[in-house]
Amino acid sequence: MATTDFEVNPAPNDGVSGLAFSSQADILACSSWDNQIRIYQVQANGQTVPQAAYSHQGPALDVAWSKDGTKVVSCGADKAGRMYDVATGQSTQVAAHDDTIRSIRFLEQQPHVMVTGGWDKSLKYWDTRAPSSTPISTASLPERLYSMDTRQNLLVAATANRHVLVFDLNNPTVPYKQSFSPLRWQTRTVSCFTDGSGYALGSIEGRVAIQYIQDADKDRGFLFKSNREEGSNTIHSCNQVSFHPTNPATFTTCGSDGVVVFWNRELKRRNNALPKVNGTISNTCFNGTGTIFAYAVSYDWHQGAKLHNPNTPPRILLHPVSTNDLTPQPK
Template sequence: MDPNQFNQATGDMEISQPPTDSVSEVAFSPKANFLAASSWDNEVRIWEIQNNGTSVGKAAFSHQGPALCCAWSQDGTKVASGGIDKAGRMMDIGTGQTSQIAQHDAAIRCIKFVEAENASPIVATAGWDKMLKYWDLRQQSPIGTVNLPERAYAMDCNNPLLVVATAERKVVVFDMANPTTPFETVDSPLKWQTRTVSCFTKKDGYAIGSIEGRVGIQYVDQKQKEKAFSFKCHRVNKGLEAYVHSVNSISHHPGYGTFATASNDGSFIFWDKDARQKLNPHPDVGGPILSTAFNGDGSLFAYALGYDWAQGYKGNTGSIKNTIMLHAVTEQDVKPKSK
């Protein structure tokens, strides 16, 4: 397929010059239609998405091993990333300068800008060294460190809510007013390993996804905890057998607060948690979806296709195309249905 050609089945557009290996995370700038992607080919790439859906490569920078995560600053001027090389790195989009901003004793799996609006940038990194660290970009050493119960697998922040999900199904919730003392540490409501976590737009809870085709809806306020529930998704029944697929990514729509789940079954589905209903499923796009993101105004949805390295290196036959697709979001996708 030529770059920027439509996927005939879905009408979605392919990004130009996609990564050469699986994408670990896609992230949109909150301020403009710039998309960043970290990849197992060690690179972090940035594209500008034009109004007609075509994309132009703008910049790239490298880690000394697979890049596992990426995030934009709230003002849209910086992209930060973490990788197997135990380093957090950052590019200033305006100057093109790159620098190392963080260091762990093992791979950095998660990175987010966590400052409140209009405050100076603070980056949080969480790693396989069971550490959460906060970095003020004006200083060399971390301004705060937290011992996590296990290796970090997923993290999201919508200030003042920060949620870190670790191995052994632990979930550590922080109030950024007190960033180095956990607000609560709980077990995931799901019985299997956590793959992804995403904070609600109202900042009152989070959605968590597991390898076993389930999503848990959790609230942090004691008065709302009884509203918590879990549901099954991304399961395919073939005859007497049920094929259960990992929920790899959950992304919340910035306007409506509804969310998308994406999976190794090659589909993405939009949901309304408040009405507890499916809004709009999309057909199989031809390979595992590894990461997803909405742009700042919720009009575009990016999803990365490629081999899921969690399946182990022996399973990678090279038959799965590594790329990123752009989906134009419709009201039918994300608008809650009237009751």
């Protein structure tokens, strides 16, 4: 970790599965394998204060905020989606699947609608103004959902067996495009560009694919190695890609090599890297203004149980974003 980074306390008791900042304030939500959702207020000096917490009945696997910052939603292995009201401090179940729910998001253009994706091979859309056990619409997937993201009218779902489905949310139940990942191995994460014009895929072989939606832009897409040690044949999983909210060309990658790298998408060039941490980095996110970058040092199970050390608890760190992080290195 950099000497200027701050640690979030208290940290979860088990692996960190998701991080999300409110777009309206410096409030960080975290989902964890200990079944808990924790919410922290980040103060001006970088220190954090626990603000709230609520529980799932199984490991919590993802967390997201509503556009107006009044609601937190989460999902997990209990097959339930839950919504926490910041004003009342109450959480209620607002979604259900027939198997584990892997990912959950609010739609940007329809702020009262959220979408969930699960291992039951389905996407389900829900109206949070009128909680019901019945979704307002459903889309079928060819395999179990591994990762999902949405920006503007774009939603991208990445599933097992390398399927990638692109949805235009004007017609949310039928894929606009369906293809296989250009990466040769299992998809680990998908993240949409802030303007909804494309997306990034990260895989277990430590590579990233930058993909554009429109055919006229497809030649701008490219693949690169994101999580590889210099002079080593060791391959590390790319666990998360996060796009900067106000500098859309800037994005980060992180993975089981314990390194966060800042990149420039337009110049296809590296900006900066944070010091390597002793552990794997499972999740990352920017705050709404792009001035704070959160990352979780938490085992990602890329080498199974043999490398899991229960005596190394997870940590969440806050990095003040610098000019170096946003500036491409010269060739």
